[in-house]
């Protein structure tokens with residue numbers, strides 16, 4: 001068993017590809033900052049990639065005390081082999097107490113592999129993180145049993161305590177240019193011929209421009225929209241607002257919209273400034289994906305629909321009348 005007192009500080013992995021950083025790393029720095037202050041320990045960003053020195057500086061401006069930077073050719077593309085080897089080596093050298101990784105495709109791949117090599121535990125796909133007051137151990141919260149229960153999982157006997165956390169759950173701290181911190185450069189190399197996977201082609205996931213997780217305005221429709229054809233009224237409202245179309249799973253199951261539009265527990269977690277839930281009842285699995293939205297506006301004919309309990313503004317009525325009126329009013333405002 002690890003000597004627990006050897007392990008100090010909270011780490012956050014800053015994921016990038018081709019030098020472009022994924023937001024989730026910076027989002028995690030905000031929650032990790034709070035936890036590090038509570039525990040009175042350091043918060044360290046781990047930046048791995050090619051040409052990512054700027055990301056290390058940015059991580060400090062978003063809340064890290066310092067950053068560990070591994071910048072080399074073999075990390076330009078994600079590969080499980082090279083990334084797992086480098087992260088494992090860093091953990092063995094510096095011994096962090098906790099290590100948070102974004103639950104992106106790559107994070108979900110590399111996180112468990114690193115945890116396994118280090119013989120520690122990892123809680124996957126978390127939606128909240130806190131500290132147990134009595135023991136100081138990290139409490140990783142994640143939905144379970146189809147989202148009907150939230151499980152709190154702890155890793156008291158092994159270090160580091162690891163978790164992957166969904167993108168969009170936490171808001172980034174404001175970028176503070178005045179923050180300074182040390183950037184520790186590490187040389188870790190992995191022979192390219194030992195990388196067992198090869199990237200042959202890159203197919204953009206955001207088919208049809210559905211960048212839900214980065215969108216500031218999302219107009220989502222649910223089963224109440226009634227048909228694939230009637231989604232035109234949702235699309236028109238989204239267009240006039242410069243937003244992106246989302247939907248509930250019921251809509252995907254009915255074949256009205258492709259799965260890339262789905263918001264919720266088994267779809268995308270989103271964090272827009274404005275979220276319209278139109279003809280969506282507000283099932284817990286849908287709400288799991290929208291809790292980081294700044295403002296939620298619900299339109300539903302049922303005044304008792306659960307969506308109204310989380311909405312900031314609610315309109316009770318028939319969406320077929322309300323949505324076209326809203327579109328007209330927003331268009332008039334835009335043009336006037």
Ligand SMILES: Cc1cc2nc3c(=O)[nH]c(=O)nc-3n(C[C@H](O)[C@H](O)[C@H](O)COP(=O)(O)OP(=O)(O)OC[C@H]3O[C@@H](n4cnc5c(N)ncnc54)[C@H](O)[C@@H]3O)c2cc1C
Nearest residue numbers: 222223224248249250264265266267279280281285301319
């Ligand atoms: C493991 C698991 C994972 C899941 N993951 C997801 C997920 O990621 N995302 C997700 O959304 N769901 C998910 N679900 C499904 C979820 O439980 C609900 O079934 C789903 O969200 C319901 O979709 P809905 O709100 O569109 O439909 P409904 O629950 O049928 O609600 C339709 C709403 O439309 C209103 N309405 C009807 N007609 C009108 C009208 N003319 N004008 C105004 N309002 C009207 C109704 O009053 C009703 O409130 C998951 C379920 C499970 C078990």
